Amino acid sequence: MQKAWQSLVKHRYPYLFIAPTLIILFVFSFIPILVAVFISFTNMNLAGLADWSNVEFKGVDNFVQLFSDAVFRKSMFNTLIYVVVGVPLVVIVSMAIAILINQGTSWIFKTFRVIYYMPSITNIVAIAVIWGYLYNSQYGLINHMLEAVGISPVRWLQDPTIAKFSLIIMAVWKAIGLNMIIFLAALQGIPRTYYEAAQIDGASRWQQLMRITVPLLGFATFFVSITTLIGWIQFFEEPLVMTKGDPLNGTTSMALFIYQTGFQRSDFGYAAAGSIVLFAIIILVTIVQFKARKKDSDVEY
């Protein structure tokens, strides 16, 4: 004990420097997580919130009930679809756009960089209003255009399956900007010399892209896919503002389910149990992704 204290005093400066981060992390992340774990074993609701003597310990009841809850299972399935379809789409599309935009420096490339970035900084509610009009089955722009080329109207947000994909399209569109910037920064870090050497060897543009650019973007790709994956497992804003989980819970994501049980039905214990499951899934997926990442080259940007 004495020794530990002495070592703490001796190395006080590094500890002091990380102290603000640690304190904030502790107060706003670790403690809430611990509280949520505790709540997930109780029947905490509004009455319990007002007076703690109303809270009862329920053991793992919440978790048992959760996995027999058809809506929760459906929300897990929906989230899986969102992640499996959405994440690769975001990574591929934003990388492709970054590579295209990186081809030149004239004003048109700069303009498109702004255009692609715009959705990321637009308020989600404004986006919901605009896309709500686009997707409207009666007088939406998309159906209007489809009609012009002779395709019958699509029920973008009213069919449980199509609605999922409508939300994915919108979310991908919104996510491209930020990830494109990350890829662009990485692209600009790749030295010209590799390309020059490849050109001397007679490599085509396609070969240069597949053999130099994409592999060297490894770290950026890893970063983008991990942040996107975590973000998409918590898919929430889009179904909340566009569909509220309708129709037939076809667009309810796990995060939306947690929000609805917690803040609309005030069933905090049950919602906390759901959030613990979500938390466990995210941790698990992240660990798997870190483990799966093979480092076969030490030059990456």
Add this chain to the structure above:
Amino acid sequence: MAKLWKTTVACMLVFSLILAGCGGKDKTTTADGKRILKVWGMGGEGGSLPNMVEAFEKANPDIDVQVQQIPWDSAHDKLLTAVASKNGPDVIQMGMTWIPEFANAGALLDLSSYTDKYPNLKPENFFEGARETMKYNDKLIAIPWYMETRVLYYRTDLLKEVGYDQAPKTWAELQDAAKKLAARGNGNYGILLDNQDAAFTLPFAWENGSEVISSDNKAQFNQKPYVEAVQYLTSFYKDGSAPSQSDMQLLPAFGQGIIPMFFSGPWSINQIHETVPQIDGKWATATIPVKEEGGKSASVLGGSNWSVFSSAANKDDAVKFVSFMSDPANQIEYYKLSKDLPSTLKAWDDKALDGEQIATFREQMKTSRPSPFVPQWEAVGQLIKAALQQIVVGGADIQTQMEDLNTQADALLQK
């Protein structure tokens, strides 16, 4: 070096004090000695509230009322936070359906002991339906402020074309009229039935004799009266009289005649005048059709009550404010500002509330009832919506869905 160490510790202390300060108690008086009364108003009502507050402050110069406007969408979340932190407002506008939930949590102050001092708070001043929303477990916890109820809006010209000089009076007539109107074709419908409104089935279930939730807290969804009401309502979707899912804008569709009938509250009167003035004189309102000739029309009573938070810092002034808002004369003033219908019987004697369209609401209000007054109603309402969607969109069997709904609702009600 020792000095730097101390400085750093001091900095961290200041930092943690700032953090602690976020949760600190607020002041109870202003700089010039007025007592602060914090009021939360919801949605559009919060917007027209300051005018009433001005009059209240004039009458009570020693009180400073601070109104905070909260959008309806986020109001429930904000209320939860206020209950949890015990750091809410003094007076709060409560949506009627939320009252039991918050009363059950003990968040609302019992006002029974104040009725002698403030006779405005007495239940007998209010409409019969509204009285049901004032008490929870024999405690007087919410005073009705304004009310609304749902009635039938219909296009007189289009109904005349299919042979109805008056609004449909019975279930059979409503169905017949809707069918004939839908037969116009070209994407036209007969009626809009919003199955994503939790209260949508209630009037019909009540008219058919269902209690929906019995007095001993048992769900009645699988019982014959409720099932019959659902069967009746879903038949409109089946034969195409009503759109089963719709994202069209109601008022323009009403104007174009695509939707010639719908159920809505008093706010639609002004909205129709403003959005589609071209159909002025071609539409009217009527009470909700009765099941059979001679039956009693039922509708859902909504609106807002005033409550005092049990953790209020300024309880006495809070009750005074609630009493001021329930004064019939002030309610008429507020009606002129907002067109929200007053909750006191006496206010309706004023000639400001004359008029043909208002008369329908007055008539309907006599037999309107609030949604079942149980803390779990919000959650049960979500289940009803989900079940209806399974039937209407998913094509599920009505009786099976209602059995499921009943089991789920009972599980909630036992909690």
